[in-house]
Amino acid sequence: MRTARRTVFGLAAGATLCASAVALAPAAHAAPENYVKITNKAGIVATTCYQWLGTSGKDYCHQGRPVGDSWTAYFPADATSAVIDLKLSPWGAVRDSAAVKDTGKNHCFEIQGLLGSEKLIETGC
Helix, strand or coil: CCHHHHHHHHHHHHHHHHHHHHHCCCCCCCCCCCCCEEECCCCCCEEEEEEECCCCCEEEEEEEECCCCCCEECCCCCCCCEEEEEEECCCCCCCCCEHHHHHCEEEEEEEEEECCCEEECCCCC
């Protein structure tokens, strides 16, 4: 029984130490030259809106992008991640979303599908 208590105590202490290290680790921030590039290959006029997490007041949308168009959104320097929402208009419902967790590299997406089945798919750059 004594060995079991020591083992449990040791595991609990180790878990606490690991959790402390994760909590104190600095957040990763984007380099301003890193970007999200989107190409519209769907049968819709697309709007993409960006929620830059870890920063405030820098969210925006690229509106009314036609089929065949490509556009680029650069990460704000203090962004730690991003959510990209695909819409038909800035005030419309979200049709699809993508999360970007690694702001230290470029991300490329394609919009694919037709009206009612549009998808935002990461393709790699």
